[in-house]
Amino acid sequence: MSEDLELICAETEDLMKKAISHLEVELTKIRAGKANPTMLDGIQVDYYGTPTPINQVANVTVLDVRTISIQPWEKNMLQPIEKSIMQANIGITPQSDGHQLRLFLPPLTEERRKELFKKAGAEGEHSKISIRNLRRDSIEQVKKLQKDGLSEDEAKDAEKTIQDLTDKFISLVDKHLAAKEKEMMSV
Numbered sequence: 001m002s003e004d005l006e007l008i009c010a011e012t013e014d015l016m017k018k019a020i021s022h023l024e025v026e027l028t029k030i031r032a033g034k035a036n037p038t039m040l041d042g043i044q045v046d047y048y049g050t051p052t053p054i055n056q057v058a059n060v061t062v063l064d065v066r067t068i069s070i071q072p073w074e075k076n077m078l079q080p081i082e083k084s085i086m087q088a089n090i091g092i093t094p095q096s097d098g099h100q101l102r103l104f105l106p107p108l109t110e111e112r113r114k115e116l117f118k119k120a121g122a123e124g125e126h127s128k129i130s131i132r133n134l135r136r137d138s139i140e141q142v143k144k145l146q147k148d149g150l151s152e153d154e155a156k157d158a159e160k161t162i163q164d165l166t167d168k169f170i171s172l173v174d175k176h177l178a179a180k181e182k183e184m185m186s187v
Contacts, residue, residue, distance in 0.1 A: 005158040012138040016169040023127040043088045070101040124177040135166040
């Protein structure tokens, strides 16, 4: 395989790995009934006019399976953190004692579980779409090289390699979704 084709395949694989990493991050945000500090990762707090992640203005710890404690480093940050969590609409209402916030995760109902399955499935579908788009773009690059004088056999080999990568990463998405579903059912 020529150097250009190897570069296209390596770049495609790298981008597909990034799609899987993004899926992993998104799946950790979907709560499975267990308290996990990563649930708060996408939430920004207004820290003196600057949007800042909660874990940079407070100590976030898991007290038990269903409780997260948020201890702000500055007492005046309690209200903004509480407000940000409420606005994030993660399905949990923070409880304040004046010094720290506690998030009590209710047990998942069957209806909520189905909602979360749909959300996880949608994230998986987004990842599959981005992987397929990467495949399409890479095959277009191979076809361009073929017009510029690349042999048909080399082009077909490269397309097969790209398709194999696509199949591998799509099955990885399915494995991640199955693991998340199992995690949600085990709680």
